[in-house]
Amino acid sequence: MPLLMTELPSAPLPDELALDVPGGEARMVRARQGQLLSVETLDGGQIAEFFAFSAVDSREFLSPHHTRVFGGTFLLRMATRMVTNRRRPIFVVSRDSHRRHDLLSPASDACLGAVADALAEARLRPLKIPDPVNLFMNTELRSDGSIRAGPCLARPGDRITLRVLIDADVVVAACQAGQKGLSADPPTRLRLRLTNLVEDLPEDLPALAQH
Amino acid sequence: MAIHTDIVVAGGYGGGYHARAGQYITVVDLEGVQAGDFVALCADDPSEYLSAPHCREALLSLFPRVGDKLVTNRRRPILEIVNDKVGTHDMTIPACDPTRYSVEFGVPGHRNCLENMLEGLRGRGLEVLLGRAVDGLDVPEPLNLFQNTPVVADGRVGIAEGTSQPGGLIVFRALLNVIGALSSCPQDMIPSNGLRPSPLRLIVADEPVLEV
Secondary structure, eight states, X not given: OOOOXXXXXXSOOOOOEEEEXXXXXXXXXXXXXXXXXXXXXXXXXXXXXXXXXXXXXXXXXXXXXXXXXXXXXXXOOTTOEEEBTTSOXXXXXXXXXXXXXXXXXXXXXXXXXXXXXXXXXXTOOOSSOOOOEEXXXXXXXXXXXXXXXXXXXXXXXXXXXXXXXXXXXXEEEOOOOSSTTSSOXXXXXXXXXXESSGGGSOOOOOXXXXX | OOEEEEEEEOTTOEEEEEEOTTOEEEEEESSSSOOEEEEEEETTOTTSBBOHHHXXXXXXXXXXXXXOXXXXXXXXXXXXXXXXXXXXXXXXXXXXXXXXXXXXXXXXXXXXXXXXXXXXXXXXXXXXXXXXXXXXXXXXXXXXXXXXXXXXXXXXXOOBOOOOOXXXXXXXXXXXXXXXXXXXXXXXXXXXXXXXXXXXXXXXXXXXXXOO
């Protein structure tokens, strides 16, 4: 079901989709406004480096930096609007069983390689690969500004679900983190789902407490 | 002492600079409480640049301190902070740009750090170095000198007035050959710049400049 608009949309949402990202690789999916996009760590302990480009102009992309300023928060929370480098909301956090994510850290080299491969396969040529949102990454921020990075605590089946607000090409990488010991070694699978009906989403695990 | 560059950037405007490895870059907050958005790209390959996210990863902190070696997006040291009379700087806030004002404040057409820094970089020949026109994508996430962005309760972003006094300064030693830009932030709606953007001075010299 698309969003409840005052005028009915002219085209239905595309078919629902489930796609696994093998450990060490990245995959791209096209997400449409109104769909629910979920990322799940099937085996647990795996960070998902998450990138998105506007489907109409790849110079507009998801930016963790603009997201922090827009929401006035260093942390990704329920109902946080994730915005582009042009300050437009592209996703909003709709459900989240894990509640520990990272808006501060750069992509790992392993991940940049996998993302470049996925973009080339999709024939997308953005000017540069932006900084990611690191789903399930366990960074703790203290009030003095110091950062403690620990091993990913995601359980098998932990999942975050985003409502898609702008048609987007989404790339998710299941790779090693920039520093050793933060993500599964060797990397493990992630599952991406694009769902049109909330009833089609599997039940979430009981939520962990926010950091 | 040989001085290679000595510019005053007017409040709300920008400028560019070059520095060779081993030279010192001093940035002075002439009147106090003024944030300066600052970028540095490798002059030999501008696809490598000072990167705030990589600095946070390397330093395990949101805030840089004297003695820190700041790194590039390829995790190589590019600048070292050798002196700092202010101690309050930010590595998390993206440069203000046209949409910062048009979307978040409803004020289209405001001066902004992104365009200030682009002008500074163009003036230093970045388009020639890259072999194409530069746009906003080529301006990396900045280091925001003298900007006060504390972590407040519950992991929220604090926006506070800067702590720098008139003449407050920070000195970097360039570890690579760099081309860069400095913008005196034109934000005049929230506390950051004391509601009155004011000038900054940037000096590139063979030795640190500790008094101005």
